[in-house]
Amino acid sequence: xxxxxxxxxxxxxxxxxxxxxxxxxxxxxxxLGGATGRLIEENRxxxxxxxxxxxxxxxxxxxFLNDEAGKYGRAALIKAINGQDTCRP
Amino acid sequence: MSKEIEKxxxxxxYWSIWFAASLFVGIIAGAITRVPKVDKWVxxxxxxxxxDLAGWIAVLGVGLGVLLTIGVAVMRGDWKEFFLxxxxxxxxxxxxxxxxxxxxxxAWGLGYAIWALTFGLLIANTIGTRKWLLQGxxxxxxxxxxxxxxxGELLFSEILKLGLPGLLVAxxxxxxxxxxxxxxxxxxxxxxxxxMVIIVAAAxxxxxxxxxxxxxxxxxxxxxxxxxxxxxxxxxTVLMMILxxxxxxxxxxxxxxxxxxLGGTIDSTGAVVAAGAFLGPTAEKVAAVVKMIQNxxxxxxxxxxxxxxxxKVDRDPGAxxxxxxxxxxxxxxxxxxxxxxxxxxxxxxxxxxxxEEVSGILRLSKVLRSWFFCLAFVSIGLESNFKxxxxxxxxxxxxxxxxxxxxxxxxxxxxxxxxxxxxxxxxVYAG
Numbered sequence: 001x002x003x004x005x006x007x008x009x010x011x012x013x014x015x016x017x018x019x020x021x022x023x024x025x026x027x028x029x030x031x032l033g034g035a036t037g038r039l040i041e042e043n044r045x046x047x048x049x050x051x052x053x054x055x056x057x058x059x060x061x062x063x064f065l066n067d068e069a070g071k072y073g074r075a076a077l078i079k080a081i082n083g084q085d086t087c088r089p
Numbered sequence: 090m091s092k093e094i095e096k097x098x099x100x101x102x103y104w105s106i107w108f109a110a111s112l113f114v115g116i117i118a119g120a121i122t123r124v125p126k127v128d129k130w131v132x133x134x135x136x137x138x139x140x141d142l143a144g145w146i147a148v149l150g151v152g153l154g155v156l157l158t159i160g161v162a163v164m165r166g167d168w169k170e171f172f173l174x175x176x177x178x179x180x181x182x183x184x185x186x187x188x189x190x191x192x193x194x195x196a197w198g199l200g201y202a203i204w205a206l207t208f209g210l211l212i213a214n215t216i217g218t219r220k221w222l223l224q225g226x227x228x229x230x231x232x233x234x235x236x237x238x239x240x241g242e243l244l245f246s247e248i249l250k251l252g253l254p255g256l257l258v259a260x261x262x263x264x265x266x267x268x269x270x271x272x273x274x275x276x277x278x279x280x281x282x283x284x285m286v287i288i289v290a291a292a293x294x295x296x297x298x299x300x301x302x303x304x305x306x307x308x309x310x311x312x313x314x315x316x317x318x319x320x321x322x323x324x325x326t327v328l329m330m331i332l333x334x335x336x337x338x339x340x341x342x343x344x345x346x347x348x349x350x351l352g353g354t355i356d357s358t359g360a361v362v363a364a365g366a367f368l369g370p371t372a373e374k375v376a377a378v379v380k381m382i383q384n385x386x387x388x389x390x391x392x393x394x395x396x397x398x399x400x401k402v403d404r405d406p407g408a409x410x411x412x413x414x415x416x417x418x419x420x421x422x423x424x425x426x427x428x429x430x431x432x433x434x435x436x437x438x439x440x441x442x443x444x445e446e447v448s449g450i451l452r453l454s455k456v457l458r459s460w461f462f463c464l465a466f467v468s469i470g471l472e473s474n475f476k477x478x479x480x481x482x483x484x485x486x487x488x489x490x491x492x493x494x495x496x497x498x499x500x501x502x503x504x505x506x507x508x509x510x511x512x513x514x515x516x517v518y519a520g
Contacts, residue, residue, distance in 0.1 A: 026131075041196075
């Protein structure tokens with residue numbers, strides 16, 4: 001009986017630890033500075049747009065290819081690449 | 090012969106094809122018009138279920154449960170216990186998606202797979218997984234069904250439109266890295282589990298979680314081997330997503346070369362696009378395109394691994410070469426479903442239904458596929474224990490394999506990206 005109680009307690013503590021981890025990750029992320037902070041903030045802001053295309057591991061080829069007028073089409077890709085500069089800030 | 094025919098409705102391999110086919114037919118016929126997914130939230134998890142979303146998710150859970158339970162009943166499984174166990178697995182999958190969709194968790198690239206595994210492992214290693222719950226945790230069945238659904242998303246007909254530079258980066262590097270890691274893991278590190286070596290190699294060189302799942306199923310790996318490979322991949326993906334873009338900026342790398350490098354090396358597509366976006370639209374586009382070309386290799390790699398395992402790895406030394414019939418008997422049949430789905434969508438549905446219609450079908454099947462993978466990871470967690478996982482570490486050799494293989498991948502991809510996108514071979518991409 002005592003052993004069972006301990007097992008359930010460990011389970012509850014495990015879920016609590018996950019909740020604490022997520023809270024700390026969130027609070028830490030919004031206060032994070034430097035390049036990592038910017039990357040995470042950008043991901044947070046852009047997230048919905050990114051996931052519209054790549055919600056899962058394999059993306060929608062069709063959306064990329066047929067969005068010629070927009071962001072991801074092949075024509076747009078080549079145009080963007082030809083007009084590139086370096087990544088240096 | 091009659092035994093072989095009986096397998097059509099008695100084996101999980103075939104049922105994964107029937108499940109996926111039923112879902113595809115349901116979508117094409119208009120019976121399935123919506124597949125809900127958990128929404129993004131910031132500070133209040135309730136916000137992940139706006140409006141009637143919770144109700145739709147419940148409908149999805151029960152609907153999939155009924156379909157799967159029919160299959161389990163025909164396979165002569167304990168369908169009552171399965172349905173009960175499945176419902177708990179589905180609730181845990183919803184929980185995993187909810188945590189993964191918290192805005193900061195998502196921004197760090199900690200996807201549903203890692204949370205699904207965590208929740209499963211937490212239950213299995215504290216209160217233990219009850220027998221009835223184990224009946225519902227049919228990880229193999231979920232994985233195989235998800236993989237057949239994934240097949241529809243890989244359209245052969247679109248590959249050529251993506252261009253030679255992307256093909257060069259993705260398709261030269263990927264097989265080279267797999268072969269390098271296989272030789273390094275089996276001959277240099279002498280890792281006893283060859284399955285572990287090939288799963289880590291596929292996850293590193295192709296596209297992380299999906300490739301790991303496909304290859305693990307193709308070589309019939311243990312769940313602990315897949316869990317370890319996926320866990321390692323996800324941790325290193327986060328590190329690479331954070332460290333690589335600032336490094337590209339620091340050395341002043343051209344956006345196209347940087348994009349090719351990120352797309353060819355970071356394992357998850359979401360993380361690739363996120364890292365590419367940090368360097369601007371050009372890097373983002375190149376990174377995403379290279380990653381997508383690489384993703385198409387999943388099916389080919391799984392097929393090749395299945396054949397290699399039957400004809401080489403599992404074959405006794407000195408035994409005669411297996412006959413075509415034996416290869417057929419031992420071949421994981423769901424891979425045929427995977428290939429058939431890809432061919433059907435590429436060469437039958439796309440020309441007949443048209444692009445828009447097919448995109449609509451795939452938008453729904455893709456969300457279904459993600460649910461199946463999430464159910465699979467919860468199930469794997471429920472079936473695993475920490476001791477078994479620790480035994481797979483064998484002195485940290487899998488980590489050593491991953492780090493060395495990924496380092497080789499980084500160098501080779503950088504070289505190929507420079508050749509392909511740096512204006513060396515293809516002037517159209519030069520700045």
